[in-house]
Amino acid sequence: MAHTIFPREKFSDPRLTAKGDARASVAWHGLKTLWLNTGTLCNIECANCYIKSSPSNDSLVYLRLADVTPFLDEIDALGEGAKEIGITGGEPFMCPEILAIMGAVLERGHRLLVLTNAMRPMMRPRIQAGLEPLHERFGDRLTLRVSLDSHDAALHDAERGAGAFDEAVKGLSWLAARRFNVALAGRMALHEDEADAREAYGQFASRIGLRLEPSNPAQLVLFPEMIAQDDPPEITTACWQILGKDPADIMCASQRMVIRRKGAAQATVTACTLLVEDTAFELGSTLAEATAAPVSLNHAWCASFCVLGGGSCSA
Template sequence: MIDQKFQDPFLTAKGEVRGSVHWRGLKTLWLNTGTLCNIECVNCYIKSSPTNDNLVYLTLADVTPFLDEIEALGEGAKEIGITGGEPFMCPDILNIMQAVLERGHSLLLLTNAMRPMMRPRIQAGLLDLREQYGDRMVLRVSMDHHTKAVHDAERGAGSFDAACEGLSWLAEHGFNLALAGRQALAEDETEARAGYGALIETLGLGISPSDTRQLVLFPEMIEGDSPPEITTACWGILHVDPADMMCASQRMVVKRRGEGHAVVTACTLLAYDKRFELGASLKEATAEPVQLNHAWCASFCVLGGGSCSA
């Protein structure tokens, strides 16, 4: 039987009014620098790999109009997030980081801290940016688990040791760090934080495993999962505020292979679903409410309480 859920943008499969989220003002603009990555993870939600270039590298020229648009808002500095793929594979990554920081914004960059980050050119550039803007720059390193066996089963043999080497280098050179982890399906949050805490202590990272900004544990997103649909009544039933959803204050810039310009999506999770491509500018992309018409709107955001922002 075909699952009829998440089909109609305005009504659920039961005919109830679908939940939606109105724009509340920009908190975080995400830049997806492309889906190419040095590794291929089993459960990567965006299917990054060494061969997937469905989202191509952003250039500084792609990014500049969006930074100009933020400046025109006159609301001051924002959080700019950079994700991928692996951002340090993007040829223009250091120029993009420099442009973000020199305009006064804070920068949150997501990386696997492996070989692309450890190249001498990138290390030198990072050290220079840390010297200039270190207080406004956070590198959030993704670790699929705090144990080598589970992590390597997801990311490939040797990936745990390589990530630990990168983390140690960042800590040694005084970068502001955070970790992004996933709970194994068999452990609860307390167990996960204790496990990551032991890893943090071993590597001398100087971050607190109890701080939800320094150690972010994301809900699992399983492709093909069928969570409950979110209706307008769910906000009250679940005691959840729609203003806390990512799409209330965050957008992501992507550039699709074969297209001449970047576009804006509703959030970091739904880069491929054209229903969540909202326009070629922030103005266009914030004009209408976002209908919660995808399983991950329910499982990650509303029910899971997840957000990619700091």
């Protein structure tokens, strides 16, 4: 008697695709960037936030300096010198200990990249008063990357709310006037050509006096637009050769992110800056644990953002 074989759902098996092919994975190639997620709380709620940050989402709680220090110690123990440390959220400048965390990272000699929307949390007098001496002491080792959903005010506000673009411009102008090292992180509309987008963001930066070379991908990071209901193909082991991709160039080959879940006893490490809801990508409580095994590309965003979209959160 024949048995009916039911097909798997896509992205349901860490080893095999729905068609039964060997799923691609990414081995660890050494630390390039350690991300610190200060929590999912944010002063705004974007229509398409990658990790659903909002004024009420505290599924990831604020990191404390005590959460961060063991990971900085672990990096020191590697003996590999300075690394890039990225801080993201939520909105990092809502985190009560953000200035202490930034200072600790910079004092150890690392390069620090802080992702912010440059809105009211960053513009509070206490934060401004803490940012300026950090800039004076550490110069271009501190970069603030300001996120924009478009170079067009109407498109940006459609994503983030009325007046959000003008408020971000105020923050960017404050940073530009004090000659902070500033980068932009923008999205490209689905219909937009990358060259046109870079030119438009460059013109925007010039209008507000921001030092920016739009052709430099470290100064202007353009992310592919991602749709939550997108249905990309699964990435198999054969795809690396077919696509001409090197798995060592994929974000999880050299990056990890520290989070602290609400109610958790300690901070833990995830494989990816985007996949904080999927606990399958939570890899351990130390960097050593979180880098011991390859990461299976068992999520739609592994395909659409990283492999096919070429996205990376690092500079």
